Amino acid sequence: MPPIMKDSAYTIERCLSSVVKASLKNKPDYAAPRLRNLSVNNLPSAVRRFVEKSVDLCAPADVHVMDGSEAENRLIVEKLLADGTIVKLPKYKNSYLTRTDPKDVARVESRTFISTKNKCDAIPTPASDKIKGTLGNWMSPEELERVVQDRFPKSMSGRTMFVIPFSMGPVGGPMSKIGVQLTDSPYVAASMRIMTRIGEPVLDRLSKGEDFVRALHSVGRRQNMLPSWPCDPERTVILHKPESNEIISYGSGYGGNSLLGKKCFALRIGSTIARREGWLAEHMLIVGITSPDGAKRYICAAFPSACGKTNLAMMQAALPGYKVECVGDDIAWLKYNPKTKMLHAINPEAGFFGVAPGTNWKTNPNAMATMESNSMFTNVGQTSDGGVWWEGMEPPAEGVTITDWLGKPYDGSSVAAHPNSRFTCPASQCPIIDPLWEAGEGVPISAILFGGRRPEGVPLVYEAFNWEHGVMVGAGMRSESTAAAEHQGKQIMHDPFAMRPFFGYNFGDYLAHWLSQESRHGDIVLPKIFHVNWFRKDEQGKFLWPGFGENIRVLDWILRRIDGDCSILESTPIGYVPKENSINVEGLSPTPNMKELLSVPKKFWQREAEAIETYLKEQVDKDVPEPILEQIAKLKERLSE
Numbered sequence: 001m002p003p004i005m006k007d008s009a010y011t012i013e014r015c016l017s018s019v020v021k022a023s024l025k026n027k028p029d030y031a032a033p034r035l036r037n038l039s040v041n042n043l044p045s046a047v048r049r050f051v052e053k054s055v056d057l058c059a060p061a062d063v064h065v066m067d068g069s070e071a072e073n074r075l076i077v078e079k080l081l082a083d084g085t086i087v088k089l090p091k092y093k094n095s096y097l098t099r100t101d102p103k104d105v106a107r108v109e110s111r112t113f114i115s116t117k118n119k120c121d122a123i124p125t126p127a128s129d130k131i132k133g134t135l136g137n138w139m140s141p142e143e144l145e146r147v148v149q150d151r152f153p154k155s156m157s158g159r160t161m162f163v164i165p166f167s168m169g170p171v172g173g174p175m176s177k178i179g180v181q182l183t184d185s186p187y188v189a190a191s192m193r194i195m196t197r198i199g200e201p202v203l204d205r206l207s208k209g210e211d212f213v214r215a216l217h218s219v220g221r222r223q224n225m226l227p228s229w230p231c232d233p234e235r236t237v238i239l240h241k242p243e244s245n246e247i248i249s250y251g252s253g254y255g256g257n258s259l260l261g262k263k264c265f266a267l268r269i270g271s272t273i274a275r276r277e278g279w280l281a282e283h284m285l286i287v288g289i290t291s292p293d294g295a296k297r298y299i300c301a302a303f304p305s306a307c308g309k310t311n312l313a314m315m316q317a318a319l320p321g322y323k324v325e326c327v328g329d330d331i332a333w334l335k336y337n338p339k340t341k342m343l344h345a346i347n348p349e350a351g352f353f354g355v356a357p358g359t360n361w362k363t364n365p366n367a368m369a370t371m372e373s374n375s376m377f378t379n380v381g382q383t384s385d386g387g388v389w390w391e392g393m394e395p396p397a398e399g400v401t402i403t404d405w406l407g408k409p410y411d412g413s414s415v416a417a418h419p420n421s422r423f424t425c426p427a428s429q430c431p432i433i434d435p436l437w438e439a440g441e442g443v444p445i446s447a448i449l450f451g452g453r454r455p456e457g458v459p460l461v462y463e464a465f466n467w468e469h470g471v472m473v474g475a476g477m478r479s480e481s482t483a484a485a486e487h488q489g490k491q492i493m494h495d496p497f498a499m500r501p502f503f504g505y506n507f508g509d510y511l512a513h514w515l516s517q518e519s520r521h522g523d524i525v526l527p528k529i530f531h532v533n534w535f536r537k538d539e540q541g542k543f544l545w546p547g548f549g550e551n552i553r554v555l556d557w558i559l560r561r562i563d564g565d566c567s568i569l570e571s572t573p574i575g576y577v578p579k580e581n582s583i584n585v586e587g588l589s590p591t592p593n594m595k596e597l598l599s600v601p602k603k604f605w606q607r608e609a610e611a612i613e614t615y616l617k618e619q620v621d622k623d624v625p626e627p628i629l630e631q632i633a634k635l636k637e638r639l640s641e
């Protein structure tokens, strides 16, 4: 038995308050807010066992069970301030800036593993030994145990372990799922409170015996750690055990690696649960659009990291008469609803963890308004008037100076904000949050968009001929790499369904699961599938399309297609493309080169089809479902005519 289990008084009062008091030596009269006592000993037995086992392993100084209250959050913030992890941003209400260790700034895909008994359950087997698999990494359960034993023993010593009961989706909702994250990072504890629903209502569900995902996180230990941002970048690992719904993350405090409800649970573990239960867990935004005639439809869109999901999810429509409302900006859980016969989607998250650079009052006013209070900023620049600044934001006022994300005076010779710097803010604060964003049964989805950063060859929008063809379009997605993960430069990478870093199981099986949606429910009304590209460039390397709020012009065309208007399309080898003049460009100045934006260059597409086929055959080999190969064969045939 670890010592804490013998002492039933390991409660918030004795732990977090005293921890905070101890760290506030310069404020001896600090009065900690009173909290309710949530003792480890009163946790539901399955949760308690998980905590006990992890305490044994990680040896924290004490344990704090989170109730999710305001008072508790104040204590955590005090601790973060005392540790120097965050600084207050007086320009905004209740908002803070954190600077991470410069080596801990993004997801690390090469250190992310799925561990299953059989390798082929987790990742596809490439066609030959010479081909390196790029659709996830596998680790044997034995190796995982070794990796854990190499890193976790005493990894939390001297720190508080936070026990965070959290719900993905509204607590108790029919599509929601519960997790318990243990972490030694108060930054993670504070961020999980924004990004998920935490605390007592979730504990109530757990005490009724509801199953939960076990998520263990430690920032770890190494020599010469920054006291304000402990981490262990050389030994970081993000491990998933889908067979027992477990996540184990070591060495990084950065969002995608440490807020385990997000990519680890909602996508990697989520996709394996979804497959077992017949639904889909996807890297997609969810948005509601009301057109001038009053009809409202919801669409989902899968774009790779840093390719425009948050911006589309809360865009300020540039066409008059349109109303856009946001349900979610990063993750969608989609399930067949027998009442409407449609796929319904929920946003399992409660906050936005958005890319800061490029966000401003013109491109994304709704995101700017959402982060005006109760927000955590990570690795952005700091202004001398107590605010934040990043590349692409409106210039600061006269005389205001900037400190860069590394804490140095900013002089314009380098960036003020890290390219993957982020804002974390409550979704409920979004001025255009959808009235149904917390509806337990989700919202009915009329269309799914795939897209990415394609400087060349890929039209502004095209529509798949049917579901099977659409699944092939998702499988063939490619995009320029971004700062959201560790990849260097701007290479065009395959990123099927924008899920390459997030699959929890073999991508071949994932394709079969998508295809099966058509036959699984005989009466299903499937969403139409489209592909969009806001990022095509001209010969000077300038974007051909204005993007952002003007993307409503493309959505307008898509909505008319959902209504069945066949007069606005033209058939091409890759799918239906808007007929000339069928996209409303009225009032745009300069008028975009629509001919170029909608062109489908044959040579380019022959190479593209070849590249997709080679990729799937090399990477997924015998696990590629036959209908996908048939769709590629048909595409090649159409391109050769």
Ligand SMILES: Nc1nc2c(ncn2[C@@H]2O[C@H](COP(=O)(O)OP(=O)(O)OP(=O)(O)O)[C@@H](O)[C@H]2O)c(=O)[nH]1
Pocket (backbone or CB within 6 Å): 303, 304, 305, 306, 307, 308, 309, 310, 311, 312, 329, 330, 353, 354, 355, 356, 357, 358, 359, 363, 484, 534, 535, 543, 546, 547, 548, 551
């Ligand atoms: N040119 C152009 N840039 C865009 C557009 N939409 C978004 N961006 C930029 O692309 C970057 C990423 O956009 P986000 O909307 O945050 O991307 P995301 O897909 O939500 O990213 P993750 O949070 O990493 O999943 C930001 O710098 C945006 O300003 C667009 O329509 N056109």
Ligand SMILES: O=C([O-])CC(=O)C(=O)O
Pocket (backbone or CB within 6 Å): 106, 107, 255, 256, 257, 262, 263, 304, 305, 306, 330, 353, 484, 485
């Ligand atoms: O997971 C993260 O760190 C942020 C994110 O949304 C992504 O990269 O897609």
Ligand SMILES: [Mn+2]
Pocket (backbone or CB within 6 Å): 283, 304, 305, 306, 330
């Ligand atoms: Mn994302």
